[in-house]
Amino acid sequence: MLVSPPDVLAVEAEHFDDLGGWTLDTGFVESMGSPYLMAHGLGTPVADAITTLTLPGPGAWRVWVRTFDWVARWNASGGLGTTGRPGSPGRFQVLINGEPLGVVFGTEGTDWHWQDGGVIQTGKPDIRVALHDLTGFNGRCDAICFSRDCASTHPPDLDRWRVEKAREAGERASVRYDLVVAGGGYAGMCAAVAATRLGLSVALVQNRPVLGGNGSSEIRVPLRGLVPDETPYPLLGRTLKSLEYDAQPNAGRASDTDDAAIERILRSEPNLTLLLNHYVASVEMEGNRIRAVNAVCTRRPASVRLEAHCFADCTGHGTLGALAGAEYAIAPRDLMGMTNIWSWETTPEPQDFPDTPWALDLKPGDFPVPPEGKSNGTWCWESGFNLDPIRDLEAIRDWNLRAVFGAWSALKHGEEAEKHRNARLTFVSALGGVRESRRLIGDFVLSSDDMLRQVKFEDGFVPVTWFLDRHIPDPKYSGTYRDNPFIATGIQEPGTDREARPRHGKPWWGIPYRCLYSRNISNLFMAGRNISTTYWALGAVRVMRTCGLMGEVVGTAAAVCARRDCLPREVYKTYLEELKRLLSAPTGEAT
Numbered sequence: 001m002l003v004s005p006p007d008v009l010a011v012e013a014e015h016f017d018d019l020g021g022w023t024l025d026t027g028f029v030e031s032m033g034s035p036y037l038m039a040h041g042l043g044t045p046v047a048d049a050i051t052t053l054t055l056p057g058p059g060a061w062r063v064w065v066r067t068f069d070w071v072a073r074w075n076a077s078g079g080l081g082t083t084g085r086p087g088s089p090g091r092f093q094v095l096i097n098g099e100p101l102g103v104v105f106g107t108e109g110t111d112w113h114w115q116d117g118g119v120i121q122t123g124k125p126d127i128r129v130a131l132h133d134l135t136g137f138n139g140r141c142d143a144i145c146f147s148r149d150c151a152s153t154h155p156p157d158l159d160r161w162r163v164e165k166a167r168e169a170g171e172r173a174s175v176r177y178d179l180v181v182a183g184g185g186y187a188g189m190c191a192a193v194a195a196t197r198l199g200l201s202v203a204l205v206q207n208r209p210v211l212g213g214n215g216s217s218e219i220r221v222p223l224r225g226l227v228p229d230e231t232p233y234p235l236l237g238r239t240l241k242s243l244e245y246d247a248q249p250n251a252g253r254a255s256d257t258d259d260a261a262i263e264r265i266l267r268s269e270p271n272l273t274l275l276l277n278h279y280v281a282s283v284e285m286e287g288n289r290i291r292a293v294n295a296v297c298t299r300r301p302a303s304v305r306l307e308a309h310c311f312a313d314c315t316g317h318g319t320l321g322a323l324a325g326a327e328y329a330i331a332p333r334d335l336m337g338m339t340n341i342w343s344w345e346t347t348p349e350p351q352d353f354p355d356t357p358w359a360l361d362l363k364p365g366d367f368p369v370p371p372e373g374k375s376n377g378t379w380c381w382e383s384g385f386n387l388d389p390i391r392d393l394e395a396i397r398d399w400n401l402r403a404v405f406g407a408w409s410a411l412k413h414g415e416e417a418e419k420h421r422n423a424r425l426t427f428v429s430a431l432g433g434v435r436e437s438r439r440l441i442g443d444f445v446l447s448s449d450d451m452l453r454q455v456k457f458e459d460g461f462v463p464v465t466w467f468l469d470r471h472i473p474d475p476k477y478s479g480t481y482r483d484n485p486f487i488a489t490g491i492q493e494p495g496t497d498r499e500a501r502p503r504h505g506k507p508w509w510g511i512p513y514r515c516l517y518s519r520n521i522s523n524l525f526m527a528g529r530n531i532s533t534t535y536w537a538l539g540a541v542r543v544m545r546t547c548g549l550m551g552e553v554v555g556t557a558a559a560v561c562a563r564r565d566c567l568p569r570e571v572y573k574t575y576l577e578e579l580k581r582l583l584s585a586p587t588g589e590a591t
Contacts, residue, residue: 184276
C-alpha cells in the first residue's frame with residue numbers, strides 16, 4: 001500500500017497479499033514505471049489475485065484502476081469475435097468484498113492510464129479487493145486508487161507521485177558490500193559467485209523470483225556457447241559449470257527444479273546476499289563513481305540502499321549503467337529482437353481453444369509449422385527489429401503474443417484443425433528473451449574484425465565460441481506483416497568467410513577485460529550482452545555461456561579491486577598479472 005495524499009489511498013497490484021494465478025511482470029519498469037500483474041492463462045481465466053486493505057474511513061469512494069487495452073495500439077479490439085465476445089482480450093473485473101464494480105477493465109486506452117471504476121459505498125473501512133480475470137488473455141493491472149473526490153471525472157495526479165513514493169515507501173535499510181551485482185542471469189550469477197568464493201561480500205539484485213535470466217524456466221532459452229577444454233586459464237568456467245543444468249530443448253518442459261537447484265547453490269554461499277524480487281530503481285553518485293543503489297522490492301513496499309566499492313551491471317539492458325550516466329551505444333534500427341518461446345502437446349482428448357479475433361490473422365503458410373513430433377515455437381519467433389528495445393519493449397512482447405495466439409488459433413480453427421484437434425497449448429513465455437539493447441562503452445570496443453583477424457590481446461580472457469551472426473526478418477514469412485515481421489532467420493556479417501568466424505570447436509581468445517568495465521563510471525563493471533562491442537561483434541558474444549564466463553572474470557577482477565583498494569581500470573593498468581593468476585589458480589590460493 002502506498003502512503004497517499006489526503007483522502008486518497010492507492011495500492012500497487014504487485015503488493016497484493018495473494019497473487020493467485022496472475023503473473024508478476026517486471027520487464028518494463030523503465031518504460032511504464034512499475035511492475036504489474038498480468039493474467040497469462042493461455043486462454044483460460046486465472047485465479048483471482050486478492051488483498052485486504054483499510055480505507056481512511058467508511059462512506060463513498062471513487063475507484064480508479066491503472067490498466068489499458070493491450071491490443072488497442074493496433075486497433076485490434078474494435079470488433080466482435082465469432083462467438084460475440086468483445087474484441088478486447090485482456091478484460092478483468094475488480095471485486096470489492098466479492099461484488100464486481102460496474103465496469104469491465106482492460107477495455108479502453110492505447111497506453112497505461114487510470115480507468116474510472118465508478119463509486120462504491122462502504123459501511124466499514126476494511127475491504128477485500130480482488131482482481132478477477134475474465135479471459136486468460138493477458139489482462140493487466142498496475143495499481144488501484146480510492147479517492148474521496150467522488151464528483152471528479154479525472155483521477156488524482158498520481159502517476160509521477162506514485163512512482164517516487166513507491167521507491168521511498170516502507171521499510172528501508174542500508175548495507176555495505178564489496179560488490180553489488182545487478183541482474184541474476186548467467187553473467188550476474190557467475191560474477192556474484194566468483195567474487196564471493198574469493199572472499200568478497202556480495203549482494204545480487206534480481207528482479208524476478210527465479211535466477212537464470214533467459215535460461216530460466218520462465219523464458220526457456222537453452223544455454224549456448226562453449227567452455228573450451230583447452231584453455232590458458234584452466235579455472236575459467238568452473239563457476240559456470242557449477243551453475244548450469246542440462247540445456248533443455250527450446251520450449252522444453254518447465255525446469256522449476258533447475259531454478260530451485262541454482263537458487264540453493266547461491267544461498268549456500270555465506271558471503272552472498274540474494275535479493276530476488278528486487279530491481280535497481282535509482283543510484284547515488286559521487287562524481288563519476290557510484291556510491292550506492294536503491295533496490296526496490298516488487299512484492300511489498302520496501303527498499304534497501306546498497307553501498308559498495310564496485311558495482312556490476314549484468315542486467316542485459318545496461319540499466320544500472322544508464323541510471324549512473326555511463327556512456328552507451330544502441331542501434332537505431334535493424335536490431336535483433338525479442339523471442340517468446342511456446343510449446344504444445346497432443347493429448348488423448350479433444351482440446352478447445354477460444355477464438356482470438358484480436359490476434360494476428362494467420363494461416364499455416366504464414367509461419368513455420370513445427371514438424372510432427374516437434375511441438376515447439378523456437379527462437380525464430382522474434383520481433384521488434386526496428387523498434388526501440390527499451391521504450392517499445394512491452395509493445396514488442398505483446399506483438400509476439402498476438403503472433404503466437406494467432407498461429408495457435410490458425411492451427412486449432414483453420415484448415416489443419418482436425419490434425420490439431422487433440423493439441424493443447426502448454427506454454428507461452430510471458431517474459432520475452434531479449435537479444436539486444438544498450439551496449440555500455442568500455443576502454444576498448446570489441447569489433448568483429450578483431451575476431452576475424454584473431455587478434456591476441458594481453459587481457460583477452462573470455463573465449464568466443466559462437467558464430468558472428470545476427471537475426472533479421474525471415475523473408476519467407478515477412479509478406480503478411482512486412483511492417484512488423486515476427487519470424488527471424490540468422491545471417492552472417494556481409495563479406496566474411498563463414499569458416500573464418502569464431503564458432504564451436506574453434507574458439508578465439510578472447511574478449512578483452514577492457515570491454516568489461518565502463519570508461520566513464522570509474523567503479524562500474526559489466527558482463528553479458530551489454531558489454532563494450534560493436535554492432536556485429538555483439539552477435540558472437542551474447543550467448544549465455546559466454547556471458548557467464550564474462551561474469552567470472554568480472555567477479556575475479558572485483559576481488560583484485562577489493563584486495564588492492566583499486567578500481568577496475570587500475571586492475572588492467574597495474575594488477576593484470578594478479579588477475580591472470582587468480583584465473584589460473586584454485587580459489588583462495590593466489591595471493
